[in-house]
Amino acid sequence: MSNRVDPTLITELEHFGLKDAHKCYNCGNCTAICPLSTPENPFPRKMVRLIQLGQRDKLLEAPEPWLCYYCGDCSTRCPRGADPGETMMVMRRYLTSLYDWTGFARKFYTSERFEIMAIAIVAVLVGLGLLLFNTGKPNWDHAAINSLWPAEHIEIADLIMGGILSFLLLSNVFRCFRIIMGKMAFKIPLRYYASEAKELLIHTLTQKRFSQCTDRMQWFVHLMIMTGYSSVFLLVVVFIRWFQRDHIEYAIWHPVRLVGYYATFAILYGTTYAIIGRLKKSKAPYKNSHPTDWMFLILLQLTTLTGIFIHFTRLLDWPATTYFLYVIHMMVAVPMLVLEVPFAKWAHLAYRPVVVFLLKVKERYAQETAAPATAEAVVEGAIS
Amino acid sequence: MEKKLAVYICTGCGIGDALDIDQLSNLATSDLSVPICRTHANLCSQEGAQLIRDDMANEGVNSLVIAACSPRVMYDVFNFDGVIMERVNLREQVVWCQPPKEEDTQMMAEDYMRMGVTKATKMDLPEPYKPEEELSRDILVVGGGLTGLTASLEAVKAGFSVVLVEKQAELGGFQKKVAKKVTFPYKDIQDNDIDQLIQSVQQNDKIKVYTGAKVEKLVGGPCVFNLTVAQNGSTFEHRIGAVVQAAGWEPYDPAKLDAKLGYGASPNVITNVQFEEMSLAGSITRPSDQQAVKNVAFLQCAGQRDPNYLPYCSATCCFTALKQAIQIKQQNPGSNVFVFFKEMRTPGQGEDFYRKAQEEGVIFVRSQDPEVLVRGSKIEVQAFDELLGDTVLLGDLDLVVLATGMVPRTAFGEDCRAKEKKEGEPEVEVPQDAILASDILNLQYRQGPELPGLQFGFPDSHFICFPYESRRTGIYPAGPVRRPMGVANSIDDATGAVMKAIQCIELTSRGLAVHPRAGDASYPEFFMQRCTQCKRCTEECPFGAINEDEKGNPLPQPTRCRRCGVCMGACPERIISFKNYSVAMIGDTIKSINVPEEYDEKPRILVLACENDAYPALDMVGLRRMTYNAWVRVLPVRCLGSMNLVWVADTLSKGIDGVLLLGCQHGENYQCHFIKGSELANIRLSKVKETLDRLVLESDRVRFETVAITDYDKLPALLDEYAEKLNEIGPNPYKGY
Numbered sequence A: 001m002s003n004r005v006d007p008t009l010i011t012e013l014e015h016f017g018l019k020d021a022h023k024c025y026n027c028g029n030c031t032a033i034c035p036l037s038t039p040e041n042p043f044p045r046k047m048v049r050l051i052q053l054g055q056r057d058k059l060l061e062a063p064e065p066w067l068c069y070y071c072g073d074c075s076t077r078c079p080r081g082a083d084p085g086e087t088m089m090v091m092r093r094y095l096t097s098l099y100d101w102t103g104f105a106r107k108f109y110t111s112e113r114f115e116i117m118a119i120a121i122v123a124v125l126v127g128l129g130l131l132l133f134n135t136g137k138p139n140w141d142h143a144a145i146n147s148l149w150p151a152e153h154i155e156i157a158d159l160i161m162g163g164i165l166s167f168l169l170l171s172n173v174f175r176c177f178r179i180i181m182g183k184m185a186f187k188i189p190l191r192y193y194a195s196e197a198k199e200l201l202i203h204t205l206t207q208k209r210f211s212q213c214t215d216r217m218q219w220f221v222h223l224m225i226m227t228g229y230s231s232v233f234l235l236v237v238v239f240i241r242w243f244q245r246d247h248i249e250y251a252i253w254h255p256v257r258l259v260g261y262y263a264t265f266a267i268l269y270g271t272t273y274a275i276i277g278r279l280k281k282s283k284a285p286y287k288n289s290h291p292t293d294w295m296f297l298i299l300l301q302l303t304t305l306t307g308i309f310i311h312f313t314r315l316l317d318w319p320a321t322t323y324f325l326y327v328i329h330m331m332v333a334v335p336m337l338v339l340e341v342p343f344a345k346w347a348h349l350a351y352r353p354v355v356v357f358l359l360k361v362k363e364r365y366a367q368e369t370a371a372p373a374t375a376e377a378v379v380e381g382a383i384s
Numbered sequence B: 001m002e003k004k005l006a007v008y009i010c011t012g013c014g015i016g017d018a019l020d021i022d023q024l025s026n027l028a029t030s031d032l033s034v035p036i037c038r039t040h041a042n043l044c045s046q047e048g049a050q051l052i053r054d055d056m057a058n059e060g061v062n063s064l065v066i067a068a069c070s071p072r073v074m075y076d077v078f079n080f081d082g083v084i085m086e087r088v089n090l091r092e093q094v095v096w097c098q099p100p101k102e103e104d105t106q107m108m109a110e111d112y113m114r115m116g117v118t119k120a121t122k123m124d125l126p127e128p129y130k131p132e133e134e135l136s137r138d139i140l141v142v143g144g145g146l147t148g149l150t151a152s153l154e155a156v157k158a159g160f161s162v163v164l165v166e167k168q169a170e171l172g173g174f175q176k177k178v179a180k181k182v183t184f185p186y187k188d189i190q191d192n193d194i195d196q197l198i199q200s201v202q203q204n205d206k207i208k209v210y211t212g213a214k215v216e217k218l219v220g221g222p223c224v225f226n227l228t229v230a231q232n233g234s235t236f237e238h239r240i241g242a243v244v245q246a247a248g249w250e251p252y253d254p255a256k257l258d259a260k261l262g263y264g265a266s267p268n269v270i271t272n273v274q275f276e277e278m279s280l281a282g283s284i285t286r287p288s289d290q291q292a293v294k295n296v297a298f299l300q301c302a303g304q305r306d307p308n309y310l311p312y313c314s315a316t317c318c319f320t321a322l323k324q325a326i327q328i329k330q331q332n333p334g335s336n337v338f339v340f341f342k343e344m345r346t347p348g349q350g351e352d353f354y355r356k357a358q359e360e361g362v363i364f365v366r367s368q369d370p371e372v373l374v375r376g377s378k379i380e381v382q383a384f385d386e387l388l389g390d391t392v393l394l395g396d397l398d399l400v401v402l403a404t405g406m407v408p409r410t411a412f413g414e415d416c417r418a419k420e421k422k423e424g425e426p427e428v429e430v431p432q433d434a435i436l437a438s439d440i441l442n443l444q445y446r447q448g449p450e451l452p453g454l455q456f457g458f459p460d461s462h463f464i465c466f467p468y469e470s471r472r473t474g475i476y477p478a479g480p481v482r483r484p485m486g487v488a489n490s491i492d493d494a495t496g497a498v499m500k501a502i503q504c505i506e507l508t509s510r511g512l513a514v515h516p517r518a519g520d521a522s523y524p525e526f527f528m529q530r531c532t533q534c535k536r537c538t539e540e541c542p543f544g545a546i547n548e549d550e551k552g553n554p555l556p557q558p559t560r561c562r563r564c565g566v567c568m569g570a571c572p573e574r575i576i577s578f579k580n581y582s583v584a585m586i587g588d589t590i591k592s593i594n595v596p597e598e599y600d601e602k603p604r605i606l607v608l609a610c611e612n613d614a615y616p617a618l619d620m621v622g623l624r625r626m627t628y629n630a631w632v633r634v635l636p637v638r639c640l641g642s643m644n645l646v647w648v649a650d651t652l653s654k655g656i657d658g659v660l661l662l663g664c665q666h667g668e669n670y671q672c673h674f675i676k677g678s679e680l681a682n683i684r685l686s687k688v689k690e691t692l693d694r695l696v697l698e699s700d701r702v703r704f705e706t707v708a709i710t711d712y713d714k715l716p717a718l719l720d721e722y723a724e725k726l727n728e729i730g731p732n733p734y735k736g737y
């Protein structure tokens, strides 16, 4: 690994949103205050230092950015206004772009124009697709989406999209795995991975590390958005047959309805909180907003709002409005999924737990392989 | 003058409760035959002082013994013109540090009364020194840099005339060679305004400026200096009152640096001084081909703070590097500037300047040992970054700037000590001052032509305790020649040194001493008929105040004298004395101590205490109501260096059991107000010990200790332990003789 200082790194990171890292004088207050930093993986100061010294290779391999949940404590405490929390965020964007082999993520993050264009193009394609591919026999008497776009068809499209997305995301996750594990990648026996898999699940579902941060509200909001998003994702992709119904035939306690309501509420609550926060710059994590941060919130909220409207127009039985809103809904939801999941903010949904998991695996492996060595040493010491 | 003595005993502050005052005044009037002895419950009140004044007016009293508090307090109340006065310290050094109403306490007070009356009887009223010649009030400023220019203007503002001598052809000194400056409020780099300062000096008709000139000769002393300036082959004479020496500094020679800093290996490795030259000429470019610079590294402490090169911090190079880094960043915001430092020393508001550099995007690397690697036209810096715990390599450098340090102008020139040694001269054990013939002042002093240095060639007195003071009276170093400093401090320094020069002129013209005995009217007088030309006084005077004629006779220069009495202590013939301080006077004072017979088991210890630190420390002991051994009798001396060995003989032959000398720390971090007084006392003492051994008198009876004023809490134990030691040795066999 080269220790060469690359002075261009810091300017390059400015495109990912880096602003104040050069103000850091390395006091370490941020690392001291961070509830998640550990002696083995200290951050964020070290990351800031790596950036200042243009240590590209070391940054690429750093797992630390994924261990930060951006509570913002560090930024609040930094005596220099170097905003280390935001620097960690920048690192996540940067790493996402490095893990992505298509190069798409990089463009997405570094060019606002590209971001908007990409979303617009996908949206138009989805709109066109819906206009071109439908049964051509809409039910104008009653609002019945299935009459135009039957759930089975959507399901097929979903599966195709899911396949492509999974491929992209998984291939990026695999690169992430290679980078984080380095030489250890295929040395650690599988059973270690298996035994730590439970952790992976727990982390993904509860984000329990985040709850260690002092500002638990951030964790809560994050959890709301994440669970809301995931459940609705399951509904529309996996359970579309049960979700996209023309008649409100389930009782109010039916799981599909309950989950639907929960997701709607959770996402609306979370995104509204975050949008207001970002507008008011109410706390450290909301002080700096990268274009992708806005895009993500706006798309998510629009998707939800159009979803709610559709729900009402269906109840009111307004066929034309329902079909129109449906198209809009899809034009927002699909680009969000297609672009955000493998290439942008949503990708952290995969990277974060995976990195936490990989670190656990490494740790466990190191412990178990080191233990006999020390025992030997002890014995040796006792003999000599 | 017919003396009429009067003793005044104050009974306030607990003195009256702890002592038998009647017995004490009885002692004064009967045993000591003082005609008047009065007591007062509050002598320092208006009424008390009036009591004394009335006696002076009505009874013709002209010699006062005031037995009350320490002479270090109430000096403004007990301040009477034209009378001899001795203060007997009954408060701090008797009743506040001894148990009340005890026989030993009373004996102590009585001894102090005896000593005080003896002193007052033996001393004369000093008359201020008034030389024949006319006294000059003009100030000579040597060096026309920022410090010298500021000093000149400050002096004029205070109503003095100035002679300014600058070696270079134009004024401005080093500041003339820099493009931008750093000073308060340290928010950004500032334009250099030295030209305005130069102009105001040149336009001022009270400042006589000599450029391209040097001080060829400086003869005499404060207020009677004769200055000879050499300029273009002609010489000019001036009479001078006092001197501000602002000769400035020279950059450390980069050729002497460690090769691993890369100096000389590539034209693109330059010093901070070369950077200034480039910056003054226009823009910063790559020296090898005048191309734009993109990647720049600054290496701090290039030789400084390294015992092998320049052992001290030069104080300005961190600021300079920040300034230069900001200059580069402002010239080209896309440039990459790295500063490798050991410690970034930007104290006080200077922190804002460091912040400014950071905001400009300068990156700092803390590294103790960076190395410049030059391979052809490629320059790299390799350094262990302490914050990362790893070595980093910074390549593609267009420019490397080494922060070289400041060397005072006084550090150049041959050492005068070496050639002083002449065959056949008696060997002097006195440590000689380090004086380098740096061709700045060319003093015609027997002790050497320049200001003595303390460390690293700086013409230092004690720069914390006595800033601007040098070891040559009336000559005050200021600016980077005194210690490394930048613009802001140099301006302060110039002002401070001028203030000192003015004080010197004011006091000297009234015949009074300057720091540290400011206002003292006494001065040493030599009974020349008995002088043996032993040179002790000229060698030992810490201030070079005694010249010598061709025959080797000492020629005292009273305006150069600080009245320490070191010469008095040094003189084996005992022919040097002050009107109110002499070998005989102190000898008699010692002899006035009452020494009880051996079977009384009341030993006596004489403590000769330096007035500047030890005596106040003893006062502090009283102030804190700590107690110490009751056998102690304290006798203050101007400086331990004024101790004449005959006092030790006087003490021991009187039957006093031990002599303890309490003085200031000497050597490198000396605290002695007279620089080497305590050291000289120690040297003299080592000789007396040999003699004592010969006389079968235990040399342990004589002891030397150094104390700082802050050591007061250690004194009781020290005194008790010494008393214990003397007890072991047993009584002085000379008791009763």
Ligand code: SF4
Pocket (backbone or CB within 6 Å): A023, A024, A025, A026, A027, A028, A029, A030, A031, A044, A045, A048, A074, A077, A078, A079, A080, A081, A082, A083, A084
């Ligand atoms: S608290 Fe701020 S200045 Fe201190 S190390 Fe962290 S980022 Fe740097």
Ligand code: SF4
Pocket (backbone or CB within 6 Å): A030, A033, A034, A035, A036, A037, A043, A044, A067, A068, A069, A070, A071, A072, A073, A074, A075, A084, A085, A088, A213
């Ligand atoms: S934002 Fe919070 S979790 Fe992230 S580095 Fe700062 S303190 Fe740690």
Ligand code: SF4
Pocket (backbone or CB within 6 Å): B300, B301, B302, B304, B305, B312, B313, B314, B315, B316, B317, B318, B319, B343, B344, B345, B403, B405
């Ligand atoms: S000022 Fe800075 S560079 Fe200069 S000697 Fe001191 S610490 Fe070193």
Ligand code: SF4
Pocket (backbone or CB within 6 Å): B524, B540, B541, B542, B543, B544, B545, B546, B556, B560, B561, B562, B563, B564, B565, B566, B567, B568
């Ligand atoms: S030794 Fe002291 S008292 Fe004597 S001449 Fe020198 S400065 Fe004056």
